Amino acid sequence: MSTRYLPYILILPVTIFLCVFFLYPFVLVAQQAFWSDTGFTLDNFRKVVGHWKFPISLKNTLLLAAAVVPIQLALALLMATMVNNMGRGRDLVLYVWTIPLGISDLAAGIIWLAIFDQSGFLNSMMSGLGLIDRPMNLLSYQSPGLVFLAIMLAEIWRATAIMLVILVAGIGLIPKEYYEAAEVFGASPWKRFTRITLPLLRPSLSTALVLRVILAFEVFAVVQALGGTLFPVLMGETYNYQFELLNGRSAAAVALIILAISIAATLVILRVLRVPKGATI
Amino acid sequence: MAEIQIKNVAKRFGEYQALSDINLTIADQEFMVLLGASGCGKTTLLRIIAGLETQSTGEVWIGDKRVDHLPPKDRGIAMVFQNYAVFPHLTVFENIGFGLRMQKLPNDEVTRRVQRTAELMHIEQLLKRYSGELSGGQRQRVAVARALAMEPDVILMDEPLSNLDALLRLEMRAELKGVLAESKTTAIYVTHDQVEAMSLADRISVMHQGRIVQAATPVEVYRNPAERFVAGFIGNPPMNFVTARPEGKGRWNVAGQSFDGPASDAGALEFAIRPEDLTPAEAGLRATAKVVEPLGAHLLVTCEVDGALFRAVLDSDLVVKPEDSLTLAPMPDRVRWFDPETTKAVAV
Numbered sequence: 001m002s003t004r005y006l007p008y009i010l011i012l013p014v015t016i017f018l019c020v021f022f023l024y025p026f027v028l029v030a031q032q033a034f035w036s037d038t039g040f041t042l043d044n045f046r047k048v049v050g051h052w053k054f055p056i057s058l059k060n061t062l063l064l065a066a067a068v069v070p071i072q073l074a075l076a077l078l079m080a081t082m083v084n085n086m087g088r089g090r091d092l093v094l095y096v097w098t099i100p101l102g103i104s105d106l107a108a109g110i111i112w113l114a115i116f117d118q119s120g121f122l123n124s125m126m127s128g129l130g131l132i133d134r135p136m137n138l139l140s141y142q143s144p145g146l147v148f149l150a151i152m153l154a155e156i157w158r159a160t161a162i163m164l165v166i167l168v169a170g171i172g173l174i175p176k177e178y179y180e181a182a183e184v185f186g187a188s189p190w191k192r193f194t195r196i197t198l199p200l201l202r203p204s205l206s207t208a209l210v211l212r213v214i215l216a217f218e219v220f221a222v223v224q225a226l227g228g229t230l231f232p233v234l235m236g237e238t239y240n241y242q243f244e245l246l247n248g249r250s251a252a253a254v255a256l257i258i259l260a261i262s263i264a265a266t267l268v269i270l271r272v273l274r275v276p277k278g279a280t281i
Numbered sequence: 282m283a284e285i286q287i288k289n290v291a292k293r294f295g296e297y298q299a300l301s302d303i304n305l306t307i308a309d310q311e312f313m314v315l316l317g318a319s320g321c322g323k324t325t326l327l328r329i330i331a332g333l334e335t336q337s338t339g340e341v342w343i344g345d346k347r348v349d350h351l352p353p354k355d356r357g358i359a360m361v362f363q364n365y366a367v368f369p370h371l372t373v374f375e376n377i378g379f380g381l382r383m384q385k386l387p388n389d390e391v392t393r394r395v396q397r398t399a400e401l402m403h404i405e406q407l408l409k410r411y412s413g414e415l416s417g418g419q420r421q422r423v424a425v426a427r428a429l430a431m432e433p434d435v436i437l438m439d440e441p442l443s444n445l446d447a448l449l450r451l452e453m454r455a456e457l458k459g460v461l462a463e464s465k466t467t468a469i470y471v472t473h474d475q476v477e478a479m480s481l482a483d484r485i486s487v488m489h490q491g492r493i494v495q496a497a498t499p500v501e502v503y504r505n506p507a508e509r510f511v512a513g514f515i516g517n518p519p520m521n522f523v524t525a526r527p528e529g530k531g532r533w534n535v536a537g538q539s540f541d542g543p544a545s546d547a548g549a550l551e552f553a554i555r556p557e558d559l560t561p562a563e564a565g566l567r568a569t570a571k572v573v574e575p576l577g578a579h580l581l582v583t584c585e586v587d588g589a590l591f592r593a594v595l596d597s598d599l600v601v602k603p604e605d606s607l608t609l610a611p612m613p614d615r616v617r618w619f620d621p622e623t624t625k626a627v628a629v
């Protein structure tokens with residue numbers, strides 16, 4: 001057998017796997033979204049977009065992403081820098097910081113619910129300190145700000161580590177000599193961070209951001225646990241259409257809208273953080 | 282005015298003594314080369330002067346200012362790194378202008394200085410490129426230009442030519458020398474290549490195991506090595522050594538021949554002579570040729586004298602075969618003597 005075909009034969013299993021378990025269901029979903037009993041249609045999209053909950057869900061999803069991702073990015077950068085300047089104990093700290101990665105998003109939501117709940121830690125603590133007379137319902141429709149804050153906290157706690165590990169690996173790849181050169185030529189620690197670390201970290205930054213932003217648009221379980229119906233998001237709508245209203249076509253349409261938003265965001269991130277030819281490490 | 286003074290500097294890394302007793306004064310506008318084998322502490326000393334490493338004890342002065350507590354940027358230095366450290370994400374222009382931008386110089390001043398140094402280093406046509414699009418030699422030029430653009434009092438260079446091929450090295454060497462002489466900066470240049478050291482330096486500091494064993498002009502280091510180590514390190518092939526036994530006051534027996542030497546009371550000395558300072562003659566050291574290598578301009582003959590390895594660089598017209606017997610006469614004023622106990626040179 002000629003070696004010309006060998007690479008193709010070697011990637012065949014993976015390709016088949018992806019086609020069967022990803023491409024095929026995707027085609028089915030797309031078919032559901034674009035088809036009615038009479039043939040091709042955009043009615044499903046018109047219907048879900050026209051529904052009163054759609055604008056709120058879209059707004060909430062984008063708002064949450066806009067609030068959470070920048071904070072996570074800053075935190076992850078700070079933590080990655082700290083970890084990289086650490087000598088002994090570096091690995092231990094990194095492991096501890098990445099523990100939330102091992103916890104499912106629903107479990108994470110429930111952990112934070114246990115904190116904010118009417119009979120939760122926060123209430124017990126505040127009444128123990130005598131700050132309040134009786135337990136308050138923090139996560140109610142009367143305090144949408146608190147609900148949003150709780151969801152933000154849970155999301156930050158849960159998913160910062162994934163950016164952290166990518167950035168730690170990326171910072172580790174930057175040769176020490178660049179920092180020394182920058183120092184000799186007069187760059188302060190802050191300037192070294194903005195002029196050396198950040199630009200040289202662009203490949204890792206874009207990977208981390210793409211991954212994180214896509215996850216942010218898919219946010220569901222944490223919101224469900226903490227906000228329930230108080231804070232509708234797009235993925236929650238998909239779930240409702242599919243399992244509450246048993247409307248697979250509308251569910252498929254919302255899912256495709258989320259996909260489109262994710263692709264758009266990915267393209268923007270890749271474009272903004274692209275590294276010119278010849279300018280890689 | 283940027284005279285550099287290094288006073289009693291020592292450096293330990295944990296248990297390891299990387300530098301000890303470094304005392305060195307480098308005059309304003311002098312080109313000083315730190316020469317030594319790998320691991321002898323050249324880079325460590327340079328980094329201490331630059332402020333990238335802190336000495337364990339001692340002081341560093343640049344000009345009239347003690348600088349060893351100052352950060353690198355306040356020492357009036359610029360540096361060319363061993364692997365260039367040309368920033369990959371910046372164009373050549375921005376690389377050369379990096380230090381100037383950090384000083385917040387106005388745009389037109391940055392442009393003017395970048396242009397000028399780029400022309401000096403012959404890279405003005407590369408200003409828009411990234412370092413990934415440059416050859417090793419071009420990158421090296423960028424690194425030097427970046428340092429020169431700072432118009433520093435002192436320029437520190439850590440083996441800047443070590444990654445270049447032989448021909449390019451030769452070319453860059455000559456160019457560097459010219460550019461630095463013109464810029465009137467004090468230069469410290471680290472290398473383990475003695476030819477480079479000889480050709481560039483006003484003075485060479487030979488380092489060995491964390492110490493400076495001799496700091497002198499290239500000719501002085503070559504002709505009058507202060508220590509046996511220097512004699513064996515400088516010169517290719519290096520100096521020959523033969524054990525000498527005392528025969529009387531100021532007379533020494535070297536491989537059966539009698540030579541005038543130092544009036545020393547030592548039980549034995551080492552007689553040293555450079556391979557090119559030997560000529561075949563009627564009287565002299567008796568040698569047996571072992572390996573004969575015609576090198577074009579010369580004939581390198583490796584032979585045995587008194588059971589020890591001995592090299593002679595002879596005229597290429599000479600016909601010598603292995604196992605031939607030779608009589609080699611050393612040029613009298615080129616003979617040097619070393620004390621095997623202290624390893625220091627002994628004056629005649």
Ligand SMILES: Nc1ncnc2c1ncn2[C@@H]1O[C@H](COP(=O)(O)OP(=O)(O)OP(=O)(O)O)[C@@H](O)[C@H]1O
Nearest residue numbers: 294297299317318319320321322323324325326473
């Ligand atoms: N950060 C460090 N920690 C421990 N030891 C070090 C450190 N830096 C250097 N050394 C040791 O100090 C000695 C001198 O190192 P240095 O880098 O100055 O050598 P060098 O003369 O520049 O060698 P080369 O020609 O190979 O570059 C070496 O034995 C090295 O192992």
Ligand SMILES: [Mg+2]
Nearest residue numbers: 323324325439
């Ligand atoms: Mg070195």
